[in-house]
Amino acid sequence: MAKQIEMDVAPREVFGKKTKSLRRQGLIPGNIGGHKADSVAIQFEAKVFKRLQHENRAGSIYALNLPGKGAETVLVHHVEHNTVSGEIQHVDFSRVSMDEQVSIKVPLHFVGESPALKDTKGTLLHMDALEVQCRASDILPAIEVDLSPLKTLDDTIYARDIKLPKGFKLVGDPEESVAKVAPPKVELPEAEAAEAAAEAAPAAESESTASE
Structure with missing residues (x-):
């Protein structure tokens, strides 16, 4: 309880x-x-x-x-x-009342290891909580989400994929993204970054002149 x-x-x-x-x-x-x-x-x-x-x-x-x-x-x-x-x-x-059905957002607790996260050193994008319906007496401190299905950057864990305990019902869009791995940010070498900035400057100046 x-x-x-x-x-x-x-x-x-x-x-x-x-x-x-x-x-x-x-x-x-x-x-x-x-x-x-x-x-x-x-x-x-x-x-x-x-x-x-x-x-x-x-x-x-x-x-x-x-x-x-x-x-x-x-x-x-x-x-x-x-x-x-x-x-x-x-x-x-x-x-x-402890025996009534309530809709509530339950925090998500992520477990397991995502091969995509490990191999690409990307960033895990995820929801913090999932809205469910259950008896008030059955409210959980958290719902576990296994990250191991995220094997590539194309993989996504959707709300419909979450294994809910008996008596729990998902509230909201079952196709909502719960977790996925975003690719790591690519940092340009200093020389390339400086060159890109130099190329962008004339374009920005031209737009400014045109607007005047």
């Missing part, structure tokens, strides 16, 4: 622009919603939430302990960040 992460939260009585005062105190405003029940405004310690997010995978199930109301089993629905500082501004949590 999927592990539940416990976190203490408190009722929130500050809303709108006034939530800035909460963030100055090291608190994050949030809401618990879903399951056709009333939304609950909450607040919680920023440093605790950041630590739990760092220690646990995306898609983890939280048990939010609200004084006088017991624990709410939830998933993180959306985390809003400040576009400049990157600091967390607000978090929306969605209620979830």
Whole structure:
């Protein structure tokens, strides 16, 4: 069964622009919603939430302990960040029952050795997570992807190629590329690079003159 992460939260009585005062105190405003029940405004310690997010995978199930109301089993629905500082501004949590079907992005863990990657010294291009549907109680920390089928630069591992556990269903395009090897970048010798730059300069100057 999927592990539940416990976190203490408190009722929130500050809303709108006034939530800035909460963030100055090291608190994050949030809401618990879903399951056709009333939304609950909450607040919680920023440093605790950041630590739990760092220690646990995306898609983890939280048990939010609200004084006088017991624990709410939830998933993180959306985390809003400040576009400049990157600091967390607000978090929306969605209620979830352990036996219900949920769509969630599960991190990918790449195993095995790709002959194409080894032989060409290219770059592995890959997705970080795969969206699947499963019971909340069955959520995995990661899904393994074997890289050994990537034998040449022409080979690609698609979403449909991933072996999902029983009870899991792929969400999204089965033809989406999950992993492939890109050829290594070719660096020109200094003399050739200088020659190419010299040839490009007159062309660029000509275009600039024409535009004037």
